Amino acid sequence: MRTETRSIFLHGMRDGFPIGMGYFAVSFSLGIIAAKAGLTAWMGFVGSFLTRASAGEYGVYSLIAIGASYVEVVAMCMVTNLRYLLMSTALTQKFASNVSLLKRILVACCVTDEVFGISIAYPGNLPPAYPFGAMLVSTTMWASGTAVGIVAGEILPPHVVAAFSVALYGMFIAIIIPPSKRDRAVGLSVIASFLLSWLCSVLPTVREMSAGTRTIVLTIVIAAVAACVKPVKIEDHDEA
Amino acid sequence: MKHSLLIYLFIMVLVTNLIRVLPMTLIRRRITHPFLRSFLYYVPYVTLAVMTFPAIMEATSSPWGGFIALLFGIVAAWFGWGLFPVAAVCCLVAFVCEIL
Known part of the structure; x- marks a missing residue:
């Protein structure tokens, strides 16, 4: 890996960490719902790692819990995640023209509300290493939170969970306010x-x-x- | 009919990621259409704003806690604080509101 790419990747990991902390709290509560749907900790970890969608996963786990049809699950995923279609479309315009299709596809898979937010805020063209770094850290914490939530249930006091879950919105605010000022x-x-x-x-x-x-x-x-x-x-x- | 948990999860993973990947495979070049360019310029900020409010007020046990955290976050971000400090300020304010 080139040193420049490496430092961009590390930069992404650093920015992914606060996102991951917010994720952990949110996915912890998601895990409590996943447990009701019958998921084991491993299923929760892998499912969350590969899906990375708060509202989407919440919707799907609630459907599984009531034994809904597969068609309903498809519809739920489409409606709750359609915003990613818009976000990915916006990101297509952030790449330098020499970025390969494979990397573009992998960046698309990194799209969550928060990783998209910091990627779009990246000055100039987006080097794929940045969302990759952010995704690696934040997704691992997202998946871990789900698994821990499934196993541990309600060990964190509710006011701590509430305080943590505000972190995500705090990051949104930090992304939208500076350009609003400019x-x-x-x-x-x-x-x-x-x-x-x-x-x-x-x-x-x-x-x-x-x-x-x-x-x-x-x-x-x-x-x-x-x-x-x-x-x-x-x-x-x-x-x- | 008994549904398989693994099939449910497979559908979730597949559909969610297909939605993300679709635009990348279809749109490879710069969009030059002025309206579309402007539209895509505003999309991220509008989406994040829509998702922040009023949702932040539902994250805390009392809507006021979330609302006050939002105000503190906006002020901190206005003065140029970064992602992590702003998030920390919001958490702290929410936590204080929770225990008061």
Whole structure:
């Protein structure tokens, strides 16, 4: 491995660590649900390691617990994870043009809300080593948390779990606020997102929408409106 | 009908990762269409914002704990703190709100 690639990989691992800490707390509570679905610690570890989707896994384990059909599981995965389609699409634009298809596919597999967040925040083109490093650390902690949750159940006091689970949102905030400060259009989009997301969770009828569906619908609507009102200037920062 | 746990998990792994990989195999070049470029520019921030609020208020036992953690996080991020410090501030604030 070239020294530069190595240091980018290590940088990714370092940034993946706080993500992994948040993951551990969340996947710990996910493990408690997985145990109800009948998963063993190993199944939980491997399933979480290969899937890496909080809302998606939560939905699937709840379905397994009630003995739902395979078709329902497919539908659940599609709806809760459709946002990854948008995120991967956004990432296709972050690569230097000489990045191989295999690496692009592997980076796509790294896409979670958080790893995507830090990848899109990476200055300039995204070197694949960065998400790989972040993914390795955070996914291992995500999978471990699930397994520990399945075995240990409810040993952590609830207020500790609550405090930990806020970590993920803290990272989201750290990603969206700096560009909001620099670019007023981003800032206004973020405020609109907060407001509409909250409205959709309290208004009658609309609030029946699952959180996954709400995320997809609002993302498409708000980003489309922002793109119409304030189109970004085309600048090609591909130096390759 | 008895369903197999392993088939359930296999479906979950397969479908979730296919969704991630699909755009990478279809889109190899720079998108030049101005609307699409602008749309993709806004997507990440909008998605993360939508997922943060009001969800952060459901993560804590009282919605206020999450809300106050959000406010502290925004202030810390505004002053240029990094991922980990902002996350730590939010956890700390949430923890204090939980025990009060």
